[in-house]
Amino acid sequence: MFQRKKSRFMGQREKVITSIKSISDLIEEYPFCVPSYQRPYVWGNEQIYKLLNDIYAAFEHDKSEAYFIGTVILYKRTHSGSDETAVYELLDGQQRFTTLWLIAVAFSKTGCNTDLNRFLRYHQNLRIRFSIRNQVEDYFHRLLNEYPASDIASDETVSKDEYLCCIARAVTSITGWLNEINDESKLQDLGRYIYSQVKFVMNIVPKGTDLNKLFTTINNAGLQLEQSDILKSLLLKRLPSDKLHYSKIWECCEQMNASIEWNADRLFPAYDFGTLTDQAPSPLASRETSSDLQNKEGMTLCQILHSDNMERTVTLTDMKSFCLQDFKLSDIVSVSGELGGAWIGTNIPSEVCQIYTESEKIKYIQFKIYSDNYHKGVQLRLSQIGNNIEGEIEWAKGSKKRSSKNDQLLHKDWNHLTEEESSKLEDVTPGREGYGLHAFTIHPYIPHLTTEFRETDPTALPSLACRSIISFPSLLILTYRLFRFRNKQEDIEKSLQENSLLEIFKELVASEEPEKEKAEEVEKFFKLLWTVRWHFDKYIVKWVETEGINELSLIETNISDGNLSYTKREKSCMSMLQSMLYFTTNPLLWLTPFIGYTIDKGDKDTRERQLSLLEFIDNTLSVRQFMENGLSLQALSWKLLEASSIEHDFSNDIKTYLESQLGVHFRHYWFQKLEYILWKEMKDTEEYKNDEKFKRYRFISRNSVEHVFPQHHEFNKTTISPACLDDFGNLALLNVEQNSSYSNQDVAKKKIDFYSKPTYDSLKLKLIYDEEVAYYDENMVYKHRKAMIEKIMQYYTNKVRC
Template sequence: MMESKNTLIFETDVVNIASLQNYKFSVPTYQRPYVWGEEEIKKLLLDFYRSYQIEMTSSYYIGTILIKKNEGYSDLIDGQQRFTTLWLTAFVFKKLKIETQLIEFLEKESGLRIGFEIRKEIEAYLNQLLTKSEEMGSTETLKANIEELPYLENIAKGLTIIENIIKTLDKEKMTTFGDYIYTNIQMVINKAPQNIDLNKLFSTINSSGLQLEQTDIVKSKLLRNLGDHKVLFSKIWEACEDMNSFFEKNARAVFSESDWKNIDFANFYSFDPDLFKYKSFSESGNLSPKQQLSIDLILRDNDAVYEKSNSKNDSKSQEISCRSIINFGQLLLHTYRIHLKRERLLDFKGTFHVNRLIEVFDEMVVRNDNEEIKRFFYLLWDVRYVFDKFIVKWIPDANAKTEHLELINITLLSDGSYSRTPYSKSNILMLQSVLYFTSDYLRQFWLTPFLNFILDKLPSSPQDKNLLPFLEMIDNKMSTCNDMNDKEVSFLLLSDVPEFKFDIKSYLYGNKGTSFKHYWFQKLEYILWKNWEDRDDPKFKIFRITSKNSVEHIHPQSKSDTTSMNVDDFGNLVLLSVSQNSEYSDKEVNVKKEEFRNKKTYDSLKSYFIFQNNKDWTEVEVEAHKNLMVEKILEHYNYKCTV
């Protein structure tokens, strides 16, 4: 049978970076600028590194890119953010003089591997980076150009973020890690036919329905044999899955027939079908196509493209918006691990990753115990409730210009609606912030034992006196374990408090410079905040623990030859954001001190102890500051302080 002349044939192949040597890519006009920030970059690189550590010969898949050949170039129709991040990563390896095959990805025939159709300033900037890479001491050298062209800012920040991440990894492994990225990172490349309308295709990619996700396939498999209970348990799932909305709001929308005026969702409710009621399909008349499609997904497994229906909530609650620190797939994995412990089963094998959801949950599908599956759904409801009430979430400020991590208090009003207000800043908010910013964004292993503890104790609020000691214990144990990985420790902490030995003092007394793990700086910020004496200090009152990824030398590295001081000493270092670090740059200590004192808040509490208590910044004072900071950390861990 002859194909129609209008048939569009896409070529598909699985490739690694090494196999792209004959390609030169161009970002078309209609593509948005590079927008990835710390969270996306950190997720990608640390996932690469984790896969590399587990098995150096294994492949790691990063999804699909879509290209179209165009006069010697391949237009990047989809996948620009990942692709640009790979190029920036290759450049950082070159800048750090790490000998790896990955740097071959930077150029093709002495030209950039990746170009920009209309944003020639970005192309010029990347070319300038390559020509200056041997002499650059910092990716901040072109700062003036970046300020004049703001859309270059994310490129420049991305370079700094990647460099800081690479510097925290094992230096001796960086050559083979770079080679791993070059040969083992795999992607599916789809090549569009020449006669396709690219603008129309790109528009379709960004506006069409979503492809069936792994969470939906897991749902359908678990519901397959539940008979008449399918719809009920599907509703429980539906109430839980929107992580960027408050659980009470979701539950109201899904179980709209409940007597919500007599349900105080500020209190804990395990799921009760007599309490939480929904409108049955038989009562709702003819189903819309969206509803019918959603029901069909419950009853079968397939890989169809579909459009999710967005249930509108008629609640009059005085809502503020929120954004979760994890996605629904991650919540499912944490819930499943708690479920396994309660079923007296072992933890699932392999890595904790949402890309493995189907594989992980197939264990429960194979056990084919309908009562166990029902228990899991009920547990999911409980976990979703306590997660909403006791775990930090991103909340925008009044002008919706910035977000902060907050714990939210919910109050039932007389008219049956709810108001939500952030709790005042507290130790448990600060510690959760440290854990979120220093943990693997894709896992957040601390959540498994902490959520389980909350379910066991059912405290009335995040301010309960028992919560902080337990969370501190989780953090202390996970930060001092050398014999087990975080996944193993977190599962063990569901039932046991193991003893681990880690010589914190020896570690912090090592002259590691930018290789110090950022965790210890952030943990110190929490310890200092918790024990701060002047709680009415205006600058302290607005201080927050935030994402920081750049180690600053108080005595500048560039001037280390003028003193006997070891500038890489923990006492001479603070952790700042990339922008804060660039403000200080290579300025003299006295200049930094004056700028610090003129800030509205403290950029770090460790900096306060440096700039407030030292007239000069000599080798003696650096040593004294280090001794004091290490002593505070050891006291927190209940170690004997001999510094």
């Protein structure tokens, strides 16, 4: 667990009180307050579901093992000097902490009575108070006074209030997620697990801390190390040579929101991708010397300063500050550097170069090396002043003592090094003999990649317009699973959670093996990481924003005359299936077997065959709930790497399940899966080929079960029995806003609203409202349910086994 370091704004005499807490530890003495200067609650479904799914995965994997959600920073504020009146202000971590409280609310909404109820209040007051935001506290009181969360969320005043809208949606989403479990005993166990085993590091800052400065520092810092940074350092230490080269492979794969070709164009300028083939081109095909480090598209400081002699080496002799004319911080993609001079020893590339963004107007760049048992480095501060960047060397530091352990300091933020660990700027002579920044290169956005193709092809995209569906730590875990499978090892023992990254990789970075064998193993991992990332970019959807709409799409990479461009492919079964999976299934479960397959087969198979394989993977994972062999989803995902067929036809189990009248307790997956089946069927029919609303249809996060015939009819009609209300035929899955817009209206009114929208909220609803619904009754419900189940069963029965 990694904690924030002690802030320089904190008092020197009193120290931060740090402890590990669970919710159960807070019940008796911890009321909390969100200060007025904190931003509103802003978490959306993506963050909420990730937290819930990670907690649930840890719960299923080992109920006795704690799940850590990070760090919170608190300030203990007392009135009249009495601890009895103490309130703990949430300075950092309030989004996660508020989400924990909302999870406790959602448990109470499901009727599941667990110890989490004790977390809701402190004595008779709310556990979490909000300074000067009375509407939030009023809303929380309404939640605890048995108002249905969905009713409150539909309140127009709530949906338009920036402090309430996300909270209301969150409660509805969490409640829906819990309802899917539909097992009272398991829900009770999960509640107990969250109460006692979900833990966080609690830091209480000392009395007298300047809270305004501390809060500003917290928001602007962004300097704490990620586990992936530490893992990179540990892996590189196992390599006897080519550390810089493998470090660049890592960096190339690390930037998930730009394509690997774009990243490689900056980091491996000597490499020519040529024409794209199905096999990932290896960056190891040509070694670069230090003279290759300066990207052909990059600009050295010498060039930026408009020097007449473009070839000479730039040194900063007596130049602690400089100005870059007509240059913007936002144009800097990356930098590379060369450290030299007597103080450094030799002119060598920086082993570690890190950019920290403090704000839109300030960036920090640290260049660091480890040589001759010393660490040495400099930090630049770049500030946007009008149209110019003003830069200065903030410090140059070197270790005071010679030690082989100094290499461990490379990946630390050197702003926090003690005087015992490093020298100060004042102790280092300026110039090449002192500061040691021999030269550095700024790599900006390359204009022709972002403008030229857009002019000729409206579908061409700049690389940075795309957002990955997984994070880099998830890509590392995916790669390591494939690495272990290829080496005939067992799957990762721990659940697949990013916050366990170092634990997951413990075996790979262990040092029991002879150095040569370990180095070869690590090299193989780096090479596989490159290959996995290349196939991920080629075959997996990304978030793309066009005309203000975010949509999951497959991207085509084009290379022409050395230029890169990116074209969004048309909607296809592959992109729609992956979109459905993104919103329903842990991506590591289906990506592992699918990426493994594309690496082995790739373009040797047709797109139809690739689609069939992914449908098979999805189908297998989807029927896990009906299997009696005790396999977890993670184990089933591993088994799918062998591409074995399903041993049993589960279509009748699906039929029996969907004939149950479970209402809000149906797994949301089955609604989304049906949407994919319907879209695949409809896309080639004449009725929908020219239907603009159908063309605009896309998968979104849906988490609210809509009752077509409402549970509380606006005219108190009772033409449908309570059991039929909860029938699959009377239900659809929408997002909170869509569901709220229909409210408790009569079915005929809902139909009018449905067709007045620019796209279809649900294809299942489309089939319902295509019928005459003026006399909507139970027969229509059962008829629709039967038709939908038949489509699902046919889809599962007809799938080709792989």
